[in-house]
Amino acid sequence: MISQKAKYAFHALIALARADDTLLAREIADQENIPRKFLEQILLDLKRHGILQSRRGRTGGYALLEPANRITFGKVLRIVDGPVAPLPCLSRIAYRPCPDCGPEEDCEIRRVFAKVAEAARDVLDRTTIADAISVDSLLKTVSRLESAESNPALVRTLQGI
């Protein structure tokens, strides 16, 4: 399970990418139903990692620093929740050998979870905030068409993208 914090981070980044402009922490918090002070911590963390820029004072706010099509879900998840890998001995950002296993090439558990990690990274490191939004608006558009014109097959096809 990903943390609540990570979900908030994704909601905030998606809101910022949609707005394509700077937003106040309060605006994001209200719009996405996120506790304001908690959100500020998250935004600050994303800023420290170069994903956001911010401006203080009266005309302050947060905006994307990297373009939305360069911000992957994996990158955000690693910042907010830590390693994506299911085992410490499979982590790239926080490698640690498993103390209770022998040599790694002999570990059956590691071998299985290496495949899990690879599969997860394949999605997380290739999908960006921009992808999530674009597929989303496409779907919403089609969804409206669908309700008017009754073409559920197309919707289902697109949902498989």
Next chain:
Amino acid sequence: MISQKAKYAFHALIALARADDTLLAREIADQENIPRKFLEQILLDLKRHGILQSRRGRTGGYALLEPANRITFGKVLRIVDGPVAPLPCLSRIAYRPCPDCGPEEDCEIRRVFAKVAEAARDVLDRTTIADAISVDSLLKTVSRLESAESNPALVRTLQGI
């Protein structure tokens, strides 16, 4: 990250599958370096879920109830660590709607993590304890041959299985 408890569970199940016989909790604990009383809780839990059988008293011990090729990593992980899904609204064993998201078909986050979940389940629900062992012993055999006969390419090929 999977819990220490889950790692212990896998180690214990692999030991039992290898032994192909009943083992004492103490034997497993010693052999796999697992705190005995902690291991007993885990084994008991696996028993309650129909994976192990046990016998008390002087000739007691634990043994697999299901055959090793029917015990998937996913099943064990769900027993010990709970849901495999990265979001409550994607769990099959513990579905709960995300309180902060709107309608599920519109949620960009859910859509991305649905793919992550599917990829992870694809590995976890198809790989059994028997698979882990058989690939493992195959590898070990080849590894010995390799060190004697210098055929690292074959080893690498098999490691990709």
Next chain:
DNA sequence: CTAATGTCTACTGATCCTATAGAGTATTAG
């Protein structure tokens, strides 16, 4: 100056993780 906004640090209650402890029950060798 002052009002609005981001920055930083500290704190807290709840829950989970990783065990540890011990009393109780079943089984059987002798």
Next chain:
DNA sequence: CTAATACTCTATAGGATCAGTAGACATTAG
């Protein structure tokens, strides 16, 4: 029958993490 052995069940506890909350401080526009 008894002692020894091994699983069964419940309780407890220290530490870490999670999900916020709070408040003092810094920066900016007007």
